[in-house]
Amino acid sequence: MIAVAMSGGVDSSTAAVLLKEQGYDIVGLSMQLWNQRRRLPGEESASEEQELKRSGRCCSIDDIWDARRVAAHLDIPYYVLNLEDEFEKTVVSPFVKSYLAGETPSPCILCNNYVKFHHLVERAAQIGADTVATGHYARVRYDETRGRWLLLRGKDGRKDQSYFLFGLTQEQLSKTVFPLGELSKPEVREIARGAGLPTFDKPESQEICFVQSRSYGDFVEQYAGIGHDKSGSIVNTQGDVVGEHSGIHRYTVGQRKGIGAAGKPQYVMQIEPQLNQIVIGEDARLHRKRFALRDANWIAIEDIAEMDGPLRCDVQIRNRFEPRPAAVWMENGEVLVEFDAPQRAITPGQAAVFYWDDVVVGGGWIKS
C-alpha cells in the first residue's frame, strides 16, 4: 500500500489520481500541523470578543478540507494525522531560533526532512503503507552502478522542487515516489481537470503555512514572546552607527536598507546577533566566493570525506537561483564551498544544494 501525503493542493491530489489510475492500493494522509486557534505567548491577551473570533477559525489549515473532498472524489481511504508536536519541535521552534540567531531559515526544507519524510513515513508504516508518495516535482531513481538511490530534478525545470528535498536519506528515498516528476505543471492541471478534481484550478500557496497573514517578524516576536523591544544599531562597514533597526529577526542578508552618504544604495551585509547589530554596505561588498556548511547530507556520493580531491559541482544557494560552478571539500572537519566566481548575498540559514546536471549530489545549511 502507498500512502499519499495530501495537502489539498492540485499537485498532491494529482499524485493520488495517477497512482490510483496505475492500480496501486493507496491511502490518503493529511497532516494536522499547526493549530490556528492557538494563542502565541507574545500575542496580546485576548478580549472575549477576540476569543470568539479565534474560535471561528478552523483548528486546522483549511486545505485539509480540500484534501478530504479530493479523497472522497477518488473514493480512497483518507485520514488526518496529528503531527502538531513534531511540527512545532522540528520546524516552528527552529524557524524562530534561526531568525533570532541572525539567519534566514527555510522551514519547508525542515518540514520535508523531519515531518513528511520522517514522522509521516513512520506513521504510514504503522498503518501498513511501506511507501509514501508526495506531489513534489522531483524524481527518484536507483543507480545500479553506484548502488545508491538518486534524487533528480523534476523534468519541468521551472517547477523543480529537488532543492527542498536535499535532506532525504538513502533509506527515505528508497521508500518514496514522486508521481509528478516527469510532468509539467500544465500537464498536471490537465490531468486534475480530466479526473474531475474539485481543486484543479486552485491557486498555489506561497505563504509559510503557520505564519498566516502575519509578517515573519511579527510571528517571531509573538512566538518567542519578546515584544517589540529588540531594537539595536545599524552600523556601516567602518563600525560607525548610522541608524537603528527594529530587531535583527526582521532583516535578511542582501536586503536593501537605505541610501549611504555617497548616495549609493546600502544593503544588509551581515547580521550580528551577539552585538544585536546589523552591518550595511554597498552592493559590491555583498559578493563572496566562499562559505562553510553545516549538517550536510549526501545522496549521490557516500560522503565528502571519502573523496580524493575536491568535489566539482554546481551549487544552488536559494530556491530561485541559477546554480553556479564551485568546488566542495572537507577541511578540519568542516565542509567548505568555493564558487569559481563571487556570488551575491550568501545567506546563513539557507540551504546550499549541490548538483551534477539534474542529479542532486547532496546539500547542507549555509553557516557563515
Next chain:
Amino acid sequence: MRRVYLDSNATTPVRPEVVAAMMSVLTEHFGNPSSIHWFGQHAKSMIDDARQHVARLINAEVSEIVFTSGGTEADNFAIRGIAESQKAKGRHIITSKIEHHAVLHTCQDLEKQGYEVTWIPVSRDGVVDASSVRRALRPDTILITIMHANNEIGTVQPIEEIGRIAEEADVYFHSDGVQSTGKIQVDVRKLKVDLYSISSHKIHGPKGAGALFVRKGTILKPLLTGGGHERNRRSGTENVAGIIGFGQAAKMARESLTSDMARVAELRDLLETALKSRIEFIQVNGENAPRLPNTTNIMVDYAEGEGLVISLDLKGVAVSTGSACSSGSMEPSHVLTAIGKTPDEAHGSLRLSLSALTTREDVEYVIEVLPGIVERLRDLSPYYKKV
C-alpha cells in the same frame, strides 16, 4: 470489504422501523404541530405518541419530557437553566472530572461567568465516590451534575446514591444519561434525578433529536425563547420527523432492552476475553467497576491508538480512540487522565462499543484482525522488544 461497526457510543445505525416511521412524516404528515387545522393536529398527536414512548423508557411522566435538538442541548439547557434560575440562591455547582464535553465545557463557561465549580475526582476504575459529592456540598450549592454512564470507558456512576444526597440537601440534580439510556434500565423516580438528558441517535434513532427530563416543579430558565413550544420550555417549531424517529427508537429500546443487552454483554465479554488471551500487555480500563454492557475500553501497551484505529478501519472495522469529539486533537482524553493514565497510556487506548445490532460474526472478525495489527505496530515501536 466487510464492514464491522463497533463505535456505537459515537452513534448507532438507524433501525429500519425508525426510518419507516420518519418517512411518513417527511412525505405525508408535514403539518406544523402548532397549527389549528387537521395537518397540524395530526403532527401534534404523533409527537404526543413519541413523547409517551420516550417517557416510558425512563419511567417519566409525559409532561416531564422536553424535546431538544440532542444530548448537548439537553445538557446545556439543564445546567444553564438551573444556573440562571437559581443564581439568587447561590453560584456553586458540583460535577465530576469525567463528564462529556457538553457538560464539562458548559461548566467551564459558567466558571468564567463567576460560578464556582467543584470537580469531583474518580477512582482508578472511573467511578465517582458519592460521599465526596456529599462533602462538596455548600449552602450556596445550586446544582449537582454527574453523568449516569461514561461515554469512553462505560463506567456506571452511583446515581441513586447521589440522588438521595441531593434530595436530602434540597439541591437540584442533573444526570447526563445519553450513554446509559437504552443500555441499562433507567428509572428517573428511583434515581431521584430532577433533570436527565437523553439522545436519540445513541439508541438507533436519528441525529438531531434528544430530550431533557424535567421533573415536575423544577424551575428552569429556557435557552430558547419564541413561540413557547414544549410548554414554554423550548421554543422553536418541532423537528417532527426526528422526534417521531426518536419515539419509535425509544419504544423498541424499551421492548427489547433486557434481551438485547444480555446478548450484547455476552458478545462484549467474548471480545474482551479473546483479545486478552491473544494479545499480550493489554488491560481493560474500568474493568472492576459496574459498566455498560456494550462498552470496552482497552489499553494496548506499545501501540498508538491512532495507528490502531486507522489500521482497523482499513480492514473495515470502525472503532475509536477516546471520545469521538476529541479525535483529531492530541490532548489525551480527560477521562483516561482522570483515572490516572499517563498521556502515553491514554494515546494507546481503544474504545469498542457494541449495540443491539452487533452480531457474533462482527465480534469474531475483530478478534481475528486486531492481534495482527497490534503485532505490526509493536514491531515498529522502539519501546517494544519481543520477549
